[in-house]
Amino acid sequence: MDGSVARPRPFLALGIRLAAAATLATMSMLVKVTEARGASLTELVFWRQLITLICITGLLAAWGRLRVLKTNRLRAHGGRAIMGITGMFLVYGAVVLLPLAEASALGFTSPLFAVLLGVFLFKDRPGKYRWSAVALGFAGVLVLTQPGFGLGGTAGIDPFGAVVGLLAALWVAIISMQIQDLNKTESPWSIVFWFTAFTTPLMALALPFVYVPHDPVTWSLILAMGLCGALAQMLLTASLRFGSAGVILLIDYTGLLWATFYGWSVFERTPPTSLWFGAPLIVGAGLLIAWRERALAAERKTKRQSLEPKAR
Template identity: 45%
Template sequence: MSESEHDRPLLALLIRLLGIAGFAAMGALIKLSSSHGIHLAEIIFWRQFITLPILLGWAMMTGGIGLLATTRPKAHAVRGVYGMIGMVLNFGAVILLPLAEATTINFSAPIWAVILSIILLKERVGIWRWSAVISGFAGILIIAQPGGGHIPLEGALVAMGGAFMIALISIQIRDLSKTDKPMVIVFWFAVSSVVCFLPVMPFVMTSHNSTEWLLLLGVGLTGTWGQLLITMALRYGKVSSVIVMDYSSIVWATLLGWLIFDTLPPTSTWLGAPLVVIAGLIITWRERVVSKRRFADMRQATGT
């Protein structure tokens, strides 16, 4: 099948939108699970454990368990460590903050990616991306209002730490994606998480009623649903095209926060959120421009 036959941008946008909705639902279920007294470590364990039979079943139906094999166990182990730290921070942010605020601060990940590209990749960053970085952090300061805001400062710091880890993880996933398919990356992350959190379970796990088990099941199912759909969207559209749908999670988070927790963002969030979103969009657009320029220079240098 040709690239043009794979390119179905509207379908890609719809799939990505549904995937983001899955992650938003997961965030609401994490918050509900915590309100029922379920420990964060147990929430993470079941979130990842439920992924395993789903992906194993998918692999068996589509070509066999060999589809999950990898030749880079060390790289997956490092990704697992980064991912678990990221999950602790991002799940913790959802528990500590209202959904809309946790989601908005989460969008500072592209800002951290720019900073990491300077530190790790020695990349030169121009006025556009520096302006976006400044705009994004200004938006976060407006939302958090250090020292006098409506949200706890420690929650805002945890959320920013989670966004930093997303940026760091994205660099490693980009490297792993050169050799391994998305399903393989997700599977081995789930395996490493379950192995690491299993020894902790006897100390944090408590007995649960049917409602609490349904909440934990929902966390696992919606998280897997979100991961698979946002990955599937890339079969039909480019990252630079579909990533705009990621910002729909602010709408989902605001809606779920209102319907489930009876909370709506205050004025400071409505003022700060657009700055963070605009910063992310500028960075995404500029990355696309820079990437095209590099590709053109490469073709010119090789005479192709």
């Protein structure tokens, strides 16, 4: 992975993203558990970043490949770091404030925000399919969050947690665009290294204000969380290197299965009715967007091929 630009390898990208979804769900479960045992979000973010930085630097040094960290785009890495660390707090905050499955489902609104970002930032003109997907997805959000009282007369999820979850999804969409841009010239190792190199010192400055002693079990959970974070970071970055974000993001939906499993097995929480009704609408919206993006890409490719003979 030393080259600056990788050739598209969709099946490899899908496999990497599948592993990333499972690893991220496991990390989210560990974040929720360790936070309940007294670790603050700031501390968890610090250890996650530090462990990732150590793992990447150690591996590259052992392999004699530190040269892949050389970059001429420090400003772009800095911007990605600012957005990335903000997004990390939002994602972790949603996990802490909401049940795992609901936090995971809200995270799947990222493709919807990607469509809206395209409209406002790049003057895209979505057609009826993508606008329908946006409407369907946010209808699913309303069913899932149940403003006021929802299905069966039960109260919806924490409104503040829902807002944090939606903001986290927005930030994921923005960060995915940043990473795809960086992948044009940078290796996945470089992207993750500079993200952690910029943010670890910042989190270290805040650590004295939030740190509390932990027992050995909590420390082991923090270590496991950090290792999962390091692995997930590399897997996510690599998947965006080998495949289109619009396609491989579909695999993220498998994370809902892991989140539901952990919610039941670790936190003894049976998914509510609203999840079974709301989550399929959100997932369906993402699938519709992915299908439409793929159809448009095929149309553009056919058009280019038809014009090639005329150009010659």
